[in-house]
Amino acid sequence: MKMNGVLIPLERPVLLSELLEQQGYEQMRIAVEKNGEIIPKSAYLDTLVQDEDVLEIVSFVGGG
Amino acid sequence: MASIMLNGLPVQTDAKTLHQLQQQFPYQADVVIYNGFQTSDDFPLKDGDFVAFIQKGVMPNQEELESLMCARHTPAVHQKVKAGRVAIAGLGGLGSNVAVMLARTGVGHLFLVDFDVVEPSNLNRQSYYISHLGMDKTAAMAQQIQQINPFLDVKTKTIRVTQENAVSLFQGYDVVCEAFDQPENKAMLVNALLEHCPHTAVVSGSGMAGYWSANDIKTTHKFQKFYVCGDQQSGAQAGNGLMAPRVTVCAAHQANMILRLLLGIEKE
Structure with a gap:
């Protein structure tokens, strides 16, 4: 699996919400694209990430 | 002849x-x-x-x-820019400066959205004057644009953008400039628009606090219809406040990416 351009080997499919937690993302501050499709926040809990998937994650910081 | x-x-x-x-x-x-x-x-x-x-x-x-x-304005460029429809969500340090730059560039249709009024601590980085204190930011910005370029179609709405109203407010615009302050609000708007408005590009700001190198601020084409401008690291917090130079650099990145999108260029 590729996350923001970095290869992360997956032994088995994993739930997106678990992966985000493992990687330390704050779910209220991010947007996620999987294989070129935006993943709705409501679908984090039942989206499976497979080893061939490509994830792009943007994590916002405050200020504007 | x-x-x-x-x-x-x-x-x-x-x-x-x-x-x-x-x-x-x-x-x-x-x-x-x-x-x-x-x-x-x-x-x-x-x-x-x-x-x-x-x-x-x-x-x-x-x-x-x-x-x-x-x-x-280069003639062929100007026609496209004049037809452009851009919404700006949040008229703080990013949004107020983006609005001024897009008005100078001649973007024909601007929609300005903010819920707040101008207060003294805004003036260290936002495009407002003492005479605007207490005014709705939408009205203060519309007044400035009238003085910069009175030939633009400017619409305003003084409202707090929420998960519930985001799509109805912004659908149909070519580009939405996300210029909020709180990371949760940034994420809320970006997710709502990318999910429900597939023809609208979103140009966001993230990471422009402090006085770190201005060269760390850049434009990144992150998803298909989504761009992030900023260093993506330096959040506003105690000891790392928002200051005019980097906020304005970031706003200029956003404005330039919006201009490029209006001209049909998708590369960051």
């Missing part, structure tokens, strides 16, 4: 060159702009040329003013 545009009006001229045309002109031209480029050189005139002669210190009438203001 060449068919040209002179100060916004179609003109047939027997002048062969720019300088010949200038000599025929009834008043003194202090500034000469030829196809979007200010020049004192002579050029042969050809069909389709855009020429503007400007006399300094003289207030032209309404129609002439509009054409003279557009004179520095």
